[in-house]
Amino acid sequence: xxxxxxxxxxxxxxDVIGGKWKCVILWWLxxxxxxxxxxxxxxxxxxRKVLTAQLRQLETDGLIHRQAFQVSPPRVEYSLTVYxxxxxxxxxxxxxxxxxxxxEFRFGVIYLRSLRVLVIATDLTSQRIEGELGEFRDANxxxxxxxxxxxxxxxxxxxxxxxxxxxxxxFSPLRPQLETSAEDPQASIPAIALVANSQHRERALAQxxxxxxxxxxxIPELVAEIANLTGRLD
Amino acid sequence: xxxxxxxxxxxxxxDVIGGKWKCVILWWLxxxxxxxxxxxxxxxxxxRKVLTAQLRQLETDGLIHRQAFQVSPPRVEYSLTVYxxxxxxxxxxxxxxxxxxxxEFRFGVIYLRSLRVLVIATDLTSQRIEGELGEFRDANxxxxxxxxxxxxxxxxxxxxxxxxxxxxxxFSPLRPQLETSAEDPQASIPAIALVANSQHRERALAQxxxxxxxxxxxIPELVAEIANLTGRLD
DNA sequence: TTCAATAGTTACCAAGTTGTTACCGACAGA
DNA sequence: TCTGTCGGTAACAACTTGGTAACTATTGAA
Numbered sequence: 001x002x003x004x005x006x007x008x009x010x011x012x013x014x015d016v017i018g019g020k021w022k023c024v025i026l027w028w029l030x031x032x033x034x035x036x037x038x039x040x041x042x043x044x045x046x047x048r049k050v051l052t053a054q055l056r057q058l059e060t061d062g063l064i065h066r067q068a069f070q071v072s073p074p075r076v077e078y079s080l081t082v083y084x085x086x087x088x089x090x091x092x093x094x095x096x097x098x099x100x101x102x103x104e105f106r107f108g109v110i111y112l113r114s115l116r117v118l119v120i121a122t123d124l125t126s127q128r129i130e131g132e133l134g135e136f137r138d139a140n141x142x143x144x145x146x147x148x149x150x151x152x153x154x155x156x157x158x159x160x161x162x163x164x165x166x167x168x169x170x171f172s173p174l175r176p177q178l179e180t181s182a183e184d185p186q187a188s189i190p191a192i193a194l195v196a197n198s199q200h201r202e203r204a205l206a207q208x209x210x211x212x213x214x215x216x217x218x219i220p221e222l223v224a225e226i227a228n229l230t231g232r233l234d
Numbered sequence: 235x236x237x238x239x240x241x242x243x244x245x246x247x248x249d250v251i252g253g254k255w256k257c258v259i260l261w262w263l264x265x266x267x268x269x270x271x272x273x274x275x276x277x278x279x280x281x282r283k284v285l286t287a288q289l290r291q292l293e294t295d296g297l298i299h300r301q302a303f304q305v306s307p308p309r310v311e312y313s314l315t316v317y318x319x320x321x322x323x324x325x326x327x328x329x330x331x332x333x334x335x336x337x338e339f340r341f342g343v344i345y346l347r348s349l350r351v352l353v354i355a356t357d358l359t360s361q362r363i364e365g366e367l368g369e370f371r372d373a374n375x376x377x378x379x380x381x382x383x384x385x386x387x388x389x390x391x392x393x394x395x396x397x398x399x400x401x402x403x404x405f406s407p408l409r410p411q412l413e414t415s416a417e418d419p420q421a422s423i424p425a426i427a428l429v430a431n432s433q434h435r436e437r438a439l440a441q442x443x444x445x446x447x448x449x450x451x452x453i454p455e456l457v458a459e460i461a462n463l464t465g466r467l468d
Numbered sequence: 469t470t471c472a473a474t475a476g477t478t479a480c481c482a483a484g485t486t487g488t489t490a491c492c493g494a495c496a497g498a
Numbered sequence: 499t500c501t502g503t504c505g506g507t508a509a510c511a512a513c514t515t516g517g518t519a520a521c522t523a524t525t526g527a528a
Contacts, residue, residue, distance in 0.1 A: 005278050005343055006278075006332075006336075006341050007258070007276055007277050007278045007341060007343055007454060008258060008261055008262065008276075008329065008332075008341055008452070008454045009328075009329045009330075009331075009332030009333040009336070009341060009452070010257050010258050010261045010325060010328045010329050010332055011258055011332065012331075012332035012333075012335065012336040013257075013328040013329070013331045013332040013335075014254070014257060014258070014328070016335075018254065020248065020252060023244050023247075023248060024241070024242060024244050024245055024248070027242055027244045028242065042241055042242075043241050044239050044240075044241045086331065086334075086335070087331065089327055090324065090327050090328060090331060091244060093323055093324050093327055094243075094244045094247040094248070094324060095242065095243045095244050095247070096243075097243075097246075097247045097320065097321065097324060098240075098242075098243030098244055098245065098246035098247040099243040099246075100320075101246065101247075101250075101320070102240075102243070102246040107240045107241060107242055107243060218242070218243075220241060220242045
């Protein structure tokens with residue numbers, strides 16, 4: 001085979017992440033593993049065949065890892081390899097540019113029809129989440145302080161709780177309330193912790209939050225996480 | 235028209251710089267204007283038609299500016315707009331990634347057959363330039379100190395001179411030598427200044443260097459500049 | 469037994485992108 | 499007058515990418 005001639009290093013990078021979908025897939029994988037059908041939901045317009053093809057290419061290029069679990073129904077998870085992580089700065093920059101230069105667009109195609117979401121966060125974060133989830137995703141968002149939330153729990157009846165560790169509060173009083181949901185006494189209410197550093201991360205872990213998202217969180221990711229937790233990915 | 239639905243901000247960016255060529259074009263324009271035929275030479279594999287189409291798209295997206303000069307033969311220059319500049323971090327990152335992750339490839343398709351190049355630079359820079367230009371581009375590279383160069387000027391007979399302002403020397407003693415070339419007494423010898431900061435830049439300007447390249451310089455760019463200056467773009 | 473769910477594969481076709489070739493028009497120089 | 503250069507355009511060809519539909523394998527549940 002003739003060795004390919006490159007005119008500049010950019011062409012090398014484009015060989016690996018060029019095309020319509022690869023950067024988008026890498027972006028969705030950048031915080032952790034995603035399942036095949038999850039990606040189908042998250043990436044509007046992609047077909048199964050094309051997603052398969054792109055994932056295979058990324059895999060043979062060593063950027064992502066495919067892990068199949070022998071369960072029923074089958075479960076396949078894709079995640080970035082260490083090599084794939086090296087491309088993260090690029091996808092992050094592309095994400096930032098897109099946000100800055102297309103504020104007129106809203107992102108995401110997943111709707112949270114009337115889902116009751118409780119947000120306990122700083123004013124700025126609350127505003128952002130309430131605006132995006134309430135206005136665009138059709139969620140039923142309640143913003144409250146920890147105390148107010150606990151007092152009015154039976155009125156709010158949250159199906160998902162988002163707490164912001166930037167508030168520097170002890171959220172363990174929430175735990176009894178989260179352990180049984182109003183609808184299904186067997187199930188617990190999913191809770192998402194927003195963390196900004198490793199101290200937050202540790203405290204969130206200690207206070208029983210399994211799901212954590214690094215701030216500043218991208219709304220499409222937050223919605224994906226909520227949809228995942230509440231089984232609304234369909 | 236239906237407003238396009240985006241799943242994440244990366245897709246917005248890809249709408250603008252997606253495709254096989256746009257990032258490469260932006261990369262070549264990132265340090266200044268380039269002519270149409272220059273780009274044809276610099277980007278291996280692109281056809282006139284496709285280059286035209288890509289440039290038009292970049293222009294209508296507001297990323298580049300097209301300036302036509304009413305001379306014969308025609309002259310058209312493309313350069314980044316202020317808006318296009320905002321994408322530079324992305325192309326730079328893609329360039330860096332390509333360099334790091336494909337050290338086995340060499341870049342550029344332009345050869346400098348036996349061109350006599352004199353390099354007056356720090357050891358590191360000299361090595362890099364000598365290695366790349368000598369081994370891969372077929373140039374005839376001489377590395378020397380300013381003093382040695384001046385003493386042996388008639389043996390070296392440089393057709394291009396590259397001086398590195400990181401040496402912190404006064405290069406004005408070169409000027410008389412540069413003013414008339416050995417081949418053509420009418421012409422002067424083109425000289426390229428490598429600068430690393432604005433102080434270097436000012437000193438280079440004061441000492442009469444019109445062509446300056448910011449360090450760390452990309453070899454394909456340096457070669458393009460040399461080819462330009464010596465009329466070897468063919 | 470049949471159905472449903474996940475995560476695909478295969479065949480075939482459509483659409484979009486990219487590439488090739490030929491040519492244009494103005495002017496410069498031989 | 500002839501030829502060459504620059505920066506294109508037009509018509510068409512080829513290649514790549516994407517879409518649809520049908521099919522597969524596994525397992526658990528109804």
